Amino acid sequence: MPHSIHQLFEHLLSQWSDLPAVEHNNHSITYLELNQRANQLAFEIQQKAPESVIIGISTTRSIDMVIAMLAILKSGKAYLPLNPTYPNARLLELIDNAELEFILCDYSEEQFFNKLELNAVTYQSVKNQEIANHSFPFFEERAYVLYTSGSTGKPKGVCLGHAALLNLIQWQSTNSNAGIGTRTLQFAPLTFDASFEDIFSTLITGGTIVLIEEQWLIEPEKLLRFIDQQKINRIFLPFVALQFLTDTAIAQNIYPQSLQYVMTAGEQLKITPQLVSFFSKLSNAVLFNQYGPTETHVCTCLRLDGDPQQWPALPSIGIPLPNTQIHIVDEEAKEVDHGVVGELWVSGVCLANGYLNNPSMTHEKFVDWTDAKGQIQRIYKTGDLAKYLPDGNIEFLGRKDDQVKIAGHRIEPAELELILTNQTGVSQAVVLAQDHNNGLKRLVAYLIANPQQVNQESIRMALKKILPDYMIPAVFVFLDEFPKTSSGKVDRKALPKPDRRRPVLSQLYKAPQTTLEKNIATLWSDLLQWDTIGLNDHFFELGGSSLLAINCIARLRNEYQITIPITTLYQYPTIDGLVNWLKHGHQKNE
Template identity: 40%
Template sequence: RLFHGNDFARFGPDESFLLIAPISFDASTLEVWGPLLFGGRLVVFPPQSPSDLKLLRRVIEEHQVTATFLTAGLFSQVVDLEPDALKGLRQVLTGGDVVSAPHVRRVVEQFALPVTNGYGPTESTVFAVCFRMTRPDQVGASIPIGAPIANTQVYLLDDALAPVPLGAPGELFIGGDGLARGYLSRPDLTAERFVPNPFASEPGARLYRTGDLARWREDGTLEFLGRLDHQVKLRGFRIELAEVEAALASHPLVRQAVALVREDVPGDKRLVAYVVAQPEQSLDVTSLRDILRERLPEFMRPSAIVMLDALPLTSNAKVDRKALPAPDGAAPVRAAYEAPRNDIERQLATICGELLRVERVGVHDGFFELGGHSLLATQLVSRIRSTFGVELPLRDLFEASTVAELSLSVLHLTAAQQASEAELESVLEQFEQLSEEELQALLDAESSSGS
């Protein structure tokens, strides 16, 4: 089922496949049986991590490997740091995570090397859907996961297990010969994930519900949108982390991006982004926030953006989200740091730093540029009220959010409030000089005028 009748890769006596995956990992099925079933040659990688890119290149060159499967994370690292490792190959297969379009385009253009993006959970045996790219014009802003391979069916269904319209997101279900029987000694989980196939004519047919979100494109290929369990709820809003990552990746200097929700302080959940810049490029975090402001609503913008040299990978060369570090409080600033110049600015900087958990806030640092959001904005307004005794309208905060601008707002509100108090005192003094008859006449006049 995986090899016969499919065109996502070439198999035959002229091909040498590299076995990188552990034998317990389902990708090894492709790497072992792909060459052996068709008279090809199998090259076994040494018992060391393939993240040793120098070793990976040496093995490919010395053993004249022509085809290999690299997980999405490892593929990006090879393209960036050891691209010559790909020179002797005739085809590359990748997948296991979201594949970077700029990296695929570079390989197809520079090496004229076909690249296949393969999608498929272990429960459907390696690949269920593939997209093979042999020309640069096939590589768009994002890489689709493609169309189902032979003897495989895929469906995009809603919560009622009904097909969704073209272009609409739906959960991806897989059927066909590649499905596993179930989970060993877990009948409850098997019943939950492997469900009866309502579209099949043969009795007993099943579908595997992947938990992945996808949509059909007009060209008949599938676009992966992210995990349903990566659809998080933050401050009452549902957020699809894949959309945040896609917005970050749209920046031309971004190589990789990951978004997740952290709760480093109990009860304080925050959306955090991790970004790796293109090699030898200096990425300005402010420009990232500008792009996010254009593409995402406020509630979907990360509170913190952490720059990394590389994303941590698991032993299977997938992004290790659990190993991503907590933001260290060294928040980006829009301009060079300038210390607060007076008591009001110092108090405001302290308040902003406490709310945002940022060590140092300068007078020209914007509250929202440092990771503020609408919920924190209401807390800031409350803190300003209790500290300075003035009511700052929330809309004013969104229009002028630097410490310097907030200081001016506080000064203006304080002055207006003092003027109102002085005016009130003057009026009261005038009232005190009036007789009871004059006061009654004044009240009667106001009453008759409707005031």
């Protein structure tokens, strides 16, 4: 029986060696080619980095990226994804914590990673030679390292091992009809744990991984048409992306009949009317609601099939996967009866090994626990609230602490608060996630700061140098003091809602004049929650996000019959810029 992901891949290879394994931009490689090229790269890794335990991998999508994932595992190492679009300061933090020395990347990224003091092994430098499968020694407890937001102010690296991942993909292969010929769209970035599931659950069943251009992931109409044209059968995506996909499908009347399996995770699934309409128009599509923090990957799942009209509005997270146990416990660490709310703890083969080079946090979250039968089990404390339902399914009920999810990304407000208080002029900070537009959440930072040293624009620019975009608050509220509870703690519930008045910006306010300018300004005002928007105000510097950009493009089309590619909004993120772009004949009317 194989004891690692790569051994399982090699064990099954002969069954589909000549079938297409990965496709991208009209290019494809077979399973045999994938295995051979991964062997060549694994040999190169062993030659250049024999002592390294962890090897970095660029998240830039390509066939080589998939080869590199498999090669790192074959070389006996663990992979650590690094996103070259992140600020250098953030990447250096991860590199330093992981004690990383080598990264696999395209030759076009070599200089970038060299500047981060990493030894770049480029895909193009690997020798094309016949190399047989070779069993390099490997660490069973470490297949990959993924970083999440940390409450101590530093990101923490979750180390997941081969046993947990084998359990996951073997369950996946036996609980879906996906197999030889199934075409899976690779949606999640490598920094998300779902990327492992969609790639390797495909590679051990003889299916084909279909890669897509990065920018299409934030263009729902292009994504839908790609799914339809490429006959995609399976996709893994967060609920918020599924929401935009279904909204666009209805608006554009695009219902890819090839789609059979949709897996969603990362946030509370809501069965909206749009979701019901979308799945009702598909022939035999099944929706899977998966649950699991990065520290366990998927540990429960609910299957929704049949008539979508009968699906519950707020589905449960289902039942535990095989070899996984879910415990609902009270404040005294005792399991509660079914129907009683408690904290969700996880035990079993799915648990991560812990946090990389962070023993104190590992010992805090992964503990030995004595159950009611007197048996000692290693468990992970999720911090999630839940309860068992009478039918054995588990209902997710939110968090017991302040941790939030923004567009599928897990964020610890405490990390942001520490970073904010380290900025010049800021003495105190509180960060909340608040409901925003169309069911989305946004981060709001409340600051006590010196107005002579800091404002919304300056603090945003400072954060852009050290944090990825999804972690930067949409709004900054400046207060003289924070409301307090009777015990002297900050009363988070009493913090005021953000003022809609346009913030102080470097550019002067210039009012919209034409009907088109006024229409876009009205739309932006509603999306971004500011009372006025000037012609030269920057969409993203006023709190715009990739999800709000998708919403903006959809509403321009639906309300004003103006179709603008989402990339254009990134190129011309002001009303003046968009209007000028449209004046030069780029507009497409529907």
